[in-house]
Amino acid sequence: GQQLNQSPQSMFIQEGEDVSMNCTSSSIFNTWLWYKQDPGEGPVLLIALYKAGELTSNGRLTAQFGITRKDSFLNISASIPSDVGIYFCAGGTGANSKLTFGKGITLSVRP
């Protein structure tokens, strides 16, 4: 089946730093979604991207839908301690039941 690659598995940054995460695939997607999961909770949607080349911001978060439709990136600027969590990318090609999730990147922020 389709696979999304998110690496590294864990990232450690200092408070105030910017961080960028990539999500790549060998398959083309029509929708890219970025979710964040806080400890003990379910994933929460951060940003949704619907068109190749689209660049969308949500506060300190910016995400882009790659031109090739095979990748997406998420950038967090001026990180703060509450940015700690697991960040998942997800790619879709029509139906929610066909949504493919990456394995997630665990972000740690040192104060």
Added chain:
Amino acid sequence: NAGVTQTPKFQVLKTGQSMTLQCAQDMNHEYMSWYRQDPGMGLRLIHYSVGAGITDQGEVPNGYNVSRSTTEDFPLRLLSAAPSQTSVYFCASSYSPVLPSPLHFGNGTRLTVT
């Protein structure tokens, strides 16, 4: 706004026992689904439903049953629990089965099977 509500939050079962994980949403969403989350595996789809009375299998359906008698509720049944079913289970819903309708997740049920 309650959103997607899952009960219980934690459950311990012995091998062979059965139980039902509850999921309810109050957003009038058509689409509901169940995922399991295991370390290093990400989120894997178990079963899903595109509307009341309609269910279908996802990526890892074995050992689980679902039903959708109402729009609001989508329970997940474990018929005979096995240690391999130890996991965190998430219910998710969206207003449409079709993208780009994004999923809304519940807070999960952490299940341990001994």
